[in-house]
Amino acid sequence: MGRRVMVHVTEYADCGELMWATRLADSEGEYECWELLSPKAVHRVSVSDKCMATIAPSGQLVLAMLGMEQQSVTLRSCRALEGITGDEGRQLWEFHLGLALNESHGQMIQALWRFYAMLPPGGLRRFSLGILRDRRFITGFYRGRASHHHHHDHVGGLLEHSVEVAMTARMLCRQYRLDGRTADVAFLGGLLHDVGKLYLYYNVEAGEGICSQHEALNFMKLEPHLQSLMSQDPRAFEALSACLSASIGKPLIQYMPETIVKMADRLSAEVFNWRRVFAGLPDFYWFRKSTSDTRIYKRLD
Secondary structure (H helix, E strand, O other), X not given: OOOOOXXXXXXXXXXXXXXXXXXXXXXXXXXXXXXXXXXXXXXXXXXXXXXXXXXOOOOEEEXXXXXEEOOEXXXXXXXXEEEEEHHHHHHHHHHHHHOOOOHHHHHHHHHHHHHHHHOOOOHHHHHHXXXXXXXXXXXXXXXXXXXXXXXXXXXXXXXXXXXXXXXXXXXXXXXXXXXXXXXXXXXXXXXXXXXXXXHXXXXXXXXXXXOOOOHHHHHHHHHHHHHHHHHHOHHHHHHHHHHHXXXXXXXXXXXXXXXXXXXXXXXXXXXXXXXXXXXXXXXXXXXXXXXXXXXXXXXXX
């Protein structure tokens, strides 16, 4: 049965393309030759040394905007990704790309890096970089399942669901004109709200695994990174923690990211199940009973 993956990965399309930038050789005068390597192409550009003053000559991941002038590729803008430099940085970047199961997953992975690139300096940026550098966590996160028999229950489904929730949460923050920090926390809350599921039996190949409420396990999975965030940015830590915890028994919700993430989470699951019910059916089927949850789903078109 075919699967359609819907992920809002275009939000940062106007901020540039992720590329690995390396200075090819020292040049006399005020111009330098740089190589810009993307997953799909390699470009060489001649630019002012002032334009690349903040980029490590040995190599750095950047967000670059390219253009064309007189049939030659030109560099319109370039934004460095802090901390992703040299051989170590390039290996980390290639490690992430190498885990993509398909082109759609590759777009999701790049969306996460674009989000990191646009974060302002501070605790949330350092927290995000720590997550991206955690190879063991990233491997499980990119390959994990979001459930056993509910929604996004295939290999890679956890990444798909998490990115959907993150992007939708951020979009809702912008729609309601909430502040940037609220949008950033909502994105991270949506991205990480299910990571405790990596401990559950359907994501554990060796041993029995466990069967429990994943919200209680979210904090275990993120403990070293959350510890640093708590000391660097207590309010962001508190708001993010609310997104990661269960809502049962809470008298009220204090931070908006929690409300938004819960809504985006349910929407992602509902849309996935609705699509799965009608996958492969002729258009004249306007309702069908699900074999997984016994609900009757309907469609208008």
